[in-house]
Amino acid sequence: DTGVSQDPRHKITKRGQNVTFRCDPISEHNRLYWYRQTLGQGPEFLTYFQNEAQLEKSRLLSDRFSAERPKGSFSTLEIQRTEQGDSAMYLCASSQAQGAYEQYFGPGTRLTVT
């Protein structure tokens, strides 16, 4: 399978705990995106990387959220001190370089904060 993969698929955590999610993009894609989706809504942009550089962050990305893409391949999204409002589907997408805007999404990580 050469699509975008995400791990874990589901995560249940208690409020206050830290969680980390991983995304592996399509191998030839140098752009990687994180989105958050709550039930009944479309995905909302969180942040975007070109290679290892984080080029854009949404104001939705509070200081409890941090994303990295250290070698320009896989990326991690960490949420510290989780809150119940963080419960959502976290989606990763990737795309090719400039001029190709279509983004291909992974299956997502469903986070439930109890």
Next chain:
Amino acid sequence: GESVGLHLPTLSVQEGDNSIINCAYSNSASDYFIWYKQESGKGPQFIIDIRSNMDKRQGQRVTVLLNKTVKHLSLQIAATQPGDSAVYFCAERFYGNKLVFGAGTILRVKS
């Protein structure tokens, strides 16, 4: 608690009929639009895209129409099949590289 699709418009069609899903986008400066299909528990799946210098683009069984005058986008699905049942989202790009998604439409196909 929340229910999936509680606030989403729903389109119900008979198997074999054509479906038309509409979307109003927000920014007249948007230069790229894309339709995604999302099945329950899965990530959005790319269907078709269109740039702002076009008003129509066709794929396999799908056609996207763009009306920039009224900022309207539509997705036409020919000969709708049960496997087409899903939530459909339009998205626009108007600056940077992020996509801004619409609210979504549920398509239900009756056999």
